[in-house]
Amino acid sequence: MPNWVRAARAADCAVGRLTAANAGGAAIVLANVDGRICALEDRCSHEEYPLSDGELDGGDVVCAYHGARFDACSGARKALPAVLPVRSYPIEVRDGDIYVDVG
Numbered sequence: 001m002p003n004w005v006r007a008a009r010a011a012d013c014a015v016g017r018l019t020a021a022n023a024g025g026a027a028i029v030l031a032n033v034d035g036r037i038c039a040l041e042d043r044c045s046h047e048e049y050p051l052s053d054g055e056l057d058g059g060d061v062v063c064a065y066h067g068a069r070f071d072a073c074s075g076a077r078k079a080l081p082a083v084l085p086v087r088s089y090p091i092e093v094r095d096g097d098i099y100v101d102v103g
């Protein structure tokens with residue numbers, strides 16, 4: 001069942017950057033990939049450190065701790081040492097606010 005909650009202002013998510021946010025108690029990381037905003041769980045699947053401490057490299061989120069890479073929009077794992085994907089969330093922008101479906 002969808003559960004849309006407001007997470008951030010779209011204007012606060014700069015192009016090419018990661019932004020940590022809280023969506024109804026869920027820690028998420030917002031990635032602005034050339035104007036497309038995507039949301040992932042803010043927890044690396046390797047050792048559970050926050051992905052928001054890392055950086056956005058093109059369409060990849062790069063974990064700051066051991067260099068794992070994930071697709072910023074699907075959460076698919078793209079490089080070791082992570083072997084599992086991270087959860088991705090649907091998002092919508094309404095009136096300049098980012099809503100995340102954490103349902």
Ligand code: FES
Nearest residue numbers: 044046047063066
């Ligand atoms: S915690 Fe992310 S690569 Fe190790």
